[in-house]
Amino acid sequence: MTIRPATEQDIPAITAIYNDAVANSNAVWTEKQDTEAERLAWMKARQALGYPVLVAAEGSTVLGYGTFGDFRAFPGYRYCVEHSVYIHADHRGRGLGRIIVDELVAAATALGKHVLIAGIDGGNPASLRLHAQAGFVEVGRMPELGRKFGRWLDLVFMQRILDAPGAVRSD
Template identity: 60%
Template sequence: MDIIDAAEAHLPGILAIYNDAVARTTAIWNETPVDLDNRRAWWTARTAQGYPVLVAVAGGEVLGYASFGDWRAFDGYRHTVEHSVYVAAGARGRGVGLALLEALIPRARALGKHVLVAGIEAGNTASIRLHEKLGFTRVGLMPEVGIKFGRWLDLAFLQLIL
Protein backbone atom coordinates (compact mmCIF):
# COMPACT_ATOMS: atom_id res chain seq x y z
CA MET A 1 0.00 0.00 0.00
CA ASP A 2 1.21 3.47 -0.86
CA ILE A 3 0.04 6.80 0.56
CA ILE A 4 0.18 9.49 -2.12
CA ASP A 5 -1.36 12.81 -3.01
CA ALA A 6 -4.68 12.26 -4.74
CA ALA A 7 -4.89 13.01 -8.43
CA GLU A 8 -8.01 13.47 -10.50
CA ALA A 9 -7.77 9.83 -11.53
CA HIS A 10 -8.38 8.84 -7.88
CA LEU A 11 -11.68 10.72 -7.63
CA PRO A 12 -13.91 7.80 -8.71
CA GLY A 13 -12.42 5.72 -5.88
CA ILE A 14 -12.87 8.57 -3.40
CA LEU A 15 -16.45 8.97 -4.61
CA ALA A 16 -17.21 5.28 -4.09
CA ILE A 17 -15.86 5.35 -0.52
CA TYR A 18 -17.71 8.58 0.28
CA ASN A 19 -21.05 7.37 -1.07
CA ASP A 20 -20.72 4.01 0.68
CA ALA A 21 -20.16 5.86 3.96
CA VAL A 22 -23.20 8.03 3.26
CA ALA A 23 -25.40 5.01 2.54
CA ARG A 24 -24.18 2.61 5.21
CA THR A 25 -22.43 4.36 8.11
CA THR A 26 -22.66 7.23 10.55
CA ALA A 27 -19.15 8.39 9.66
CA ILE A 28 -20.65 10.99 7.30
CA TRP A 29 -23.83 12.68 8.46
CA ASN A 30 -25.11 13.37 4.96
CA GLU A 31 -27.95 11.24 3.66
CA THR A 32 -27.72 12.02 -0.05
CA PRO A 33 -25.06 10.48 -2.30
CA VAL A 34 -23.01 12.91 -4.37
CA ASP A 35 -21.70 12.78 -7.92
CA LEU A 36 -18.21 12.96 -9.35
CA ASP A 37 -18.50 16.72 -9.96
CA ASN A 38 -19.09 17.20 -6.22
CA ARG A 39 -15.93 15.28 -5.28
CA ARG A 40 -13.97 17.08 -8.01
CA ALA A 41 -15.06 20.47 -6.62
CA TRP A 42 -14.12 19.36 -3.08
CA TRP A 43 -10.69 18.11 -4.22
CA THR A 44 -10.06 21.25 -6.29
CA ALA A 45 -10.97 23.52 -3.38
CA ARG A 46 -8.76 21.65 -0.92
CA THR A 47 -5.75 21.61 -3.19
CA ALA A 48 -6.25 25.27 -4.15
CA GLN A 49 -5.96 26.11 -0.43
CA GLY A 50 -2.71 24.17 -0.29
CA TYR A 51 -4.32 21.42 1.79
CA PRO A 52 -3.53 17.78 1.09
CA VAL A 53 -5.89 15.12 -0.13
CA LEU A 54 -4.13 11.81 0.41
CA VAL A 55 -5.12 8.39 -0.88
CA ALA A 56 -4.06 4.92 0.15
CA VAL A 57 -3.68 2.83 -2.98
CA ALA A 58 -2.81 -0.79 -3.65
CA GLY A 59 -2.91 -2.45 -7.03
CA GLY A 60 -4.47 0.66 -8.55
CA GLU A 61 -7.39 0.56 -6.07
CA VAL A 62 -8.17 3.43 -3.71
CA LEU A 63 -8.44 1.87 -0.23
CA GLY A 64 -9.03 5.11 1.65
CA TYR A 65 -8.50 8.83 1.69
CA ALA A 66 -7.79 11.63 4.13
CA SER A 67 -7.70 15.40 4.11
CA PHE A 68 -8.10 18.43 6.32
CA GLY A 69 -9.67 21.83 5.97
CA ASP A 70 -10.23 24.97 7.95
CA TRP A 71 -11.79 24.44 11.38
CA ARG A 72 -13.76 27.69 11.35
CA ALA A 73 -13.77 30.71 9.06
CA PHE A 74 -12.50 33.27 11.59
CA ASP A 75 -8.91 34.54 11.60
CA GLY A 76 -8.27 33.38 15.15
CA TYR A 77 -8.72 29.75 14.07
CA ARG A 78 -6.25 29.89 11.17
CA HIS A 79 -3.84 27.48 12.88
CA THR A 80 -6.51 24.83 13.51
CA VAL A 81 -7.78 22.34 10.94
CA GLU A 82 -10.31 19.53 11.06
CA HIS A 83 -9.48 16.32 9.29
CA SER A 84 -11.39 13.43 7.77
CA VAL A 85 -10.27 9.86 7.18
CA TYR A 86 -12.41 7.33 5.31
CA VAL A 87 -11.56 3.75 4.46
CA ALA A 88 -13.29 1.45 1.98
CA ALA A 89 -15.48 -1.15 3.67
CA GLY A 90 -13.35 -4.05 2.46
CA ALA A 91 -10.12 -2.46 3.68
CA ARG A 92 -11.13 -1.56 7.25
CA GLY A 93 -9.08 -3.05 10.04
CA ARG A 94 -5.99 -3.44 7.85
CA GLY A 95 -4.06 -0.34 8.94
CA VAL A 96 -5.22 1.92 6.12
CA GLY A 97 -6.65 4.59 8.43
CA LEU A 98 -3.53 4.53 10.58
CA ALA A 99 -1.25 4.94 7.57
CA LEU A 100 -3.33 7.81 6.22
CA LEU A 101 -3.34 9.65 9.56
CA GLU A 102 0.38 9.06 10.06
CA ALA A 103 0.97 10.73 6.68
CA LEU A 104 -1.54 13.54 7.26
CA ILE A 105 -0.22 14.74 10.64
CA PRO A 106 3.21 15.88 9.37
CA ARG A 107 1.52 17.63 6.45
CA ALA A 108 -0.44 19.75 8.95
CA ARG A 109 2.74 20.53 10.86
CA ALA A 110 4.54 21.49 7.65
CA LEU A 111 1.79 24.03 6.93
CA GLY A 112 2.27 25.62 10.34
CA LYS A 113 -0.93 24.26 11.83
CA HIS A 114 -1.11 24.02 15.61
CA VAL A 115 -4.15 21.81 16.27
CA LEU A 116 -5.71 18.96 14.33
CA VAL A 117 -9.37 18.36 15.27
CA ALA A 118 -11.36 15.16 14.82
CA GLY A 119 -15.16 15.15 15.00
CA ILE A 120 -16.22 11.50 15.32
CA GLU A 121 -19.62 9.91 15.86
CA ALA A 122 -19.31 8.89 19.51
CA GLY A 123 -20.28 5.27 18.83
CA ASN A 124 -17.40 4.82 16.38
CA THR A 125 -15.06 3.31 18.95
CA ALA A 126 -12.63 2.00 16.32
CA SER A 127 -12.00 5.51 15.00
CA ILE A 128 -11.74 6.96 18.50
CA ARG A 129 -9.19 4.28 19.49
CA LEU A 130 -7.20 4.92 16.30
CA HIS A 131 -6.99 8.61 17.07
CA GLU A 132 -6.05 8.02 20.70
CA LYS A 133 -3.29 5.65 19.54
CA LEU A 134 -1.78 8.59 17.64
CA GLY A 135 -1.93 10.94 20.62
CA PHE A 136 -5.31 12.62 20.14
CA THR A 137 -7.14 13.43 23.36
CA ARG A 138 -10.88 13.60 23.94
CA VAL A 139 -11.90 17.17 24.57
CA GLY A 140 -15.66 17.18 24.25
CA LEU A 141 -18.91 15.42 23.60
CA MET A 142 -21.98 17.01 22.05
CA PRO A 143 -25.00 14.79 22.67
CA GLU A 144 -27.68 14.43 20.01
CA VAL A 145 -26.40 17.10 17.62
CA GLY A 146 -27.05 15.03 14.50
CA ILE A 147 -29.50 12.51 13.16
CA LYS A 148 -29.14 9.68 10.70
CA PHE A 149 -30.95 6.41 10.11
CA GLY A 150 -33.72 7.70 12.37
CA ARG A 151 -31.61 8.05 15.50
CA TRP A 152 -29.89 10.89 17.28
CA LEU A 153 -26.09 10.90 17.12
CA ASP A 154 -23.53 12.21 19.57
CA LEU A 155 -20.41 13.94 18.31
CA ALA A 156 -17.10 13.32 20.11
CA PHE A 157 -14.32 15.84 19.63
CA LEU A 158 -10.68 14.85 19.85
CA GLN A 159 -7.66 16.99 19.16
CA LEU A 160 -3.95 16.68 18.63
CA ILE A 161 -1.76 19.63 19.52
CA LEU A 162 0.94 19.57 16.89
Protein backbone atom coordinates in the same frame (compact mmCIF):
# COMPACT_ATOMS: atom_id res chain seq x y z
CA MET B 1 0.80 0.17 -0.61
CA THR B 2 1.73 3.80 -1.11
CA ILE B 3 0.37 7.06 0.24
CA ARG B 4 0.29 9.76 -2.43
CA PRO B 5 -1.61 12.93 -3.33
CA ALA B 6 -4.97 12.21 -4.95
CA THR B 7 -5.45 12.96 -8.65
CA GLU B 8 -8.49 13.35 -10.85
CA GLN B 9 -8.19 9.65 -11.81
CA ASP B 10 -8.86 8.72 -8.16
CA ILE B 11 -12.20 10.55 -8.02
CA PRO B 12 -14.45 7.58 -8.99
CA ALA B 13 -12.92 5.46 -6.20
CA ILE B 14 -13.00 8.32 -3.67
CA THR B 15 -16.64 8.98 -4.53
CA ALA B 16 -17.54 5.29 -4.11
CA ILE B 17 -15.80 5.06 -0.72
CA TYR B 18 -17.47 8.27 0.47
CA ASN B 19 -20.93 7.26 -0.76
CA ASP B 20 -20.62 3.84 0.91
CA ALA B 21 -19.87 5.59 4.24
CA VAL B 22 -22.85 7.92 3.67
CA ALA B 23 -25.20 4.98 3.00
CA ASN B 24 -23.94 2.55 5.64
CA SER B 25 -22.53 4.52 8.58
CA ASN B 26 -22.82 7.62 10.69
CA ALA B 27 -19.26 8.68 9.82
CA VAL B 28 -20.69 11.63 7.91
CA TRP B 29 -24.01 13.16 8.92
CA THR B 30 -25.77 13.28 5.59
CA GLU B 31 -27.83 10.81 3.59
CA LYS B 32 -27.06 12.58 0.30
CA GLN B 33 -24.93 10.68 -2.19
CA ASP B 34 -22.35 12.82 -3.97
CA THR B 35 -21.68 12.80 -7.70
CA GLU B 36 -18.15 12.44 -9.02
CA ALA B 37 -18.36 16.07 -10.19
CA GLU B 38 -19.12 17.19 -6.62
CA ARG B 39 -16.22 15.17 -5.22
CA LEU B 40 -13.90 16.60 -7.88
CA ALA B 41 -14.93 20.15 -6.98
CA TRP B 42 -14.37 19.32 -3.30
CA MET B 43 -10.89 17.95 -4.02
CA LYS B 44 -9.91 20.95 -6.14
CA ALA B 45 -11.16 23.37 -3.47
CA ARG B 46 -9.02 21.62 -0.82
CA GLN B 47 -5.96 21.61 -3.08
CA ALA B 48 -6.45 25.28 -4.01
CA LEU B 49 -6.10 26.12 -0.31
CA GLY B 50 -2.83 24.19 -0.20
CA TYR B 51 -4.35 21.36 1.83
CA PRO B 52 -3.58 17.72 1.07
CA VAL B 53 -5.97 15.10 -0.25
CA LEU B 54 -4.09 11.82 0.20
CA VAL B 55 -4.93 8.34 -1.01
CA ALA B 56 -3.65 4.96 0.14
CA ALA B 57 -3.28 2.94 -3.04
CA GLU B 58 -2.14 -0.46 -4.20
CA GLY B 59 -1.29 -0.06 -7.85
CA SER B 60 -4.26 1.74 -9.36
CA THR B 61 -6.65 0.60 -6.60
CA VAL B 62 -7.57 3.24 -4.05
CA LEU B 63 -7.92 1.68 -0.58
CA GLY B 64 -8.78 4.85 1.32
CA TYR B 65 -8.25 8.57 1.55
CA GLY B 66 -7.77 11.37 4.02
CA THR B 67 -7.72 15.15 4.00
CA PHE B 68 -8.09 18.21 6.17
CA GLY B 69 -9.66 21.63 5.87
CA ASP B 70 -10.25 24.73 7.91
CA PHE B 71 -12.06 24.11 11.20
CA ARG B 72 -13.86 27.45 11.29
CA ALA B 73 -13.62 30.48 9.00
CA PHE B 74 -12.63 33.24 11.47
CA PRO B 75 -8.93 34.21 11.26
CA GLY B 76 -8.26 33.27 14.88
CA TYR B 77 -8.75 29.61 13.91
CA ARG B 78 -6.05 29.69 11.22
CA TYR B 79 -3.68 27.39 13.11
CA CYS B 80 -6.16 24.53 13.43
CA VAL B 81 -7.55 22.18 10.82
CA GLU B 82 -10.14 19.39 10.94
CA HIS B 83 -9.42 16.14 9.14
CA SER B 84 -11.33 13.16 7.82
CA VAL B 85 -10.30 9.63 6.89
CA TYR B 86 -12.20 6.95 5.00
CA ILE B 87 -11.05 3.40 4.27
CA HIS B 88 -12.80 1.13 1.75
CA ALA B 89 -15.02 -1.35 3.64
CA ASP B 90 -12.99 -4.32 2.30
CA HIS B 91 -9.71 -2.91 3.63
CA ARG B 92 -10.53 -1.79 7.17
CA GLY B 93 -8.73 -3.14 10.22
CA ARG B 94 -5.32 -3.53 8.59
CA GLY B 95 -3.73 -0.34 9.81
CA LEU B 96 -4.46 1.90 6.83
CA GLY B 97 -6.54 4.43 8.78
CA ARG B 98 -3.67 4.90 11.22
CA ILE B 99 -1.15 5.34 8.41
CA ILE B 100 -3.27 8.04 6.76
CA VAL B 101 -3.87 9.89 10.04
CA ASP B 102 -0.12 9.84 10.75
CA GLU B 103 0.49 11.31 7.26
CA LEU B 104 -2.11 14.03 7.89
CA VAL B 105 -0.41 14.86 11.20
CA ALA B 106 2.90 15.23 9.33
CA ALA B 107 1.32 17.36 6.59
CA ALA B 108 -0.46 19.67 9.04
CA THR B 109 2.74 20.08 11.06
CA ALA B 110 4.68 20.90 7.90
CA LEU B 111 2.10 23.60 7.09
CA GLY B 112 2.71 25.18 10.49
CA LYS B 113 -0.65 24.19 11.97
CA HIS B 114 -0.92 23.98 15.74
CA VAL B 115 -3.91 21.67 16.29
CA LEU B 116 -5.51 18.84 14.29
CA ILE B 117 -9.14 18.12 15.14
CA ALA B 118 -11.31 15.05 14.59
CA GLY B 119 -15.09 15.35 14.87
CA ILE B 120 -16.28 11.78 15.44
CA ASP B 121 -19.70 10.19 15.82
CA GLY B 122 -19.93 8.88 19.39
CA GLY B 123 -21.02 5.47 18.05
CA ASN B 124 -17.90 4.97 15.91
CA PRO B 125 -15.56 2.83 18.07
CA ALA B 126 -13.10 2.24 15.22
CA SER B 127 -12.49 5.95 14.71
CA LEU B 128 -12.40 6.72 18.46
CA ARG B 129 -9.84 3.96 18.97
CA LEU B 130 -7.81 4.93 15.91
CA HIS B 131 -7.50 8.52 17.08
CA ALA B 132 -6.71 7.64 20.70
CA GLN B 133 -3.93 5.37 19.42
CA ALA B 134 -2.65 8.20 17.19
CA GLY B 135 -2.22 10.59 20.13
CA PHE B 136 -5.54 12.45 20.02
CA VAL B 137 -7.36 13.23 23.27
CA GLU B 138 -11.08 13.66 23.75
CA VAL B 139 -11.82 17.32 24.47
CA GLY B 140 -15.58 17.46 24.06
CA ARG B 141 -18.65 15.27 23.81
CA MET B 142 -21.88 16.90 22.63
CA PRO B 143 -24.94 14.72 23.16
CA GLU B 144 -27.68 14.41 20.54
CA LEU B 145 -26.19 17.07 18.27
CA GLY B 146 -26.95 15.26 15.04
CA ARG B 147 -29.63 13.13 13.47
CA LYS B 148 -29.42 10.40 10.84
CA PHE B 149 -31.34 7.18 10.13
CA GLY B 150 -33.98 8.32 12.63
CA ARG B 151 -31.64 8.52 15.64
CA TRP B 152 -29.84 11.20 17.64
CA LEU B 153 -26.08 11.25 17.28
CA ASP B 154 -23.41 12.43 19.71
CA LEU B 155 -20.41 14.40 18.43
CA VAL B 156 -17.04 13.69 20.03
CA PHE B 157 -14.22 16.13 19.42
CA MET B 158 -10.68 14.78 19.72
CA GLN B 159 -7.61 16.91 19.14
CA ARG B 160 -3.87 16.60 18.92
CA ILE B 161 -1.56 19.55 19.51
CA LEU B 162 1.08 19.23 16.82
CA ASP B 163 4.04 21.21 18.06
CA ALA B 164 4.08 22.23 21.74
CA PRO B 165 1.32 23.53 24.01
CA GLY B 166 1.64 27.32 24.06
CA ALA B 167 4.05 27.31 21.10
CA VAL B 168 5.26 30.80 20.20
CA ARG B 169 4.06 32.33 16.92
CA SER B 170 5.37 35.44 15.21
CA ASP B 171 2.00 37.23 15.12
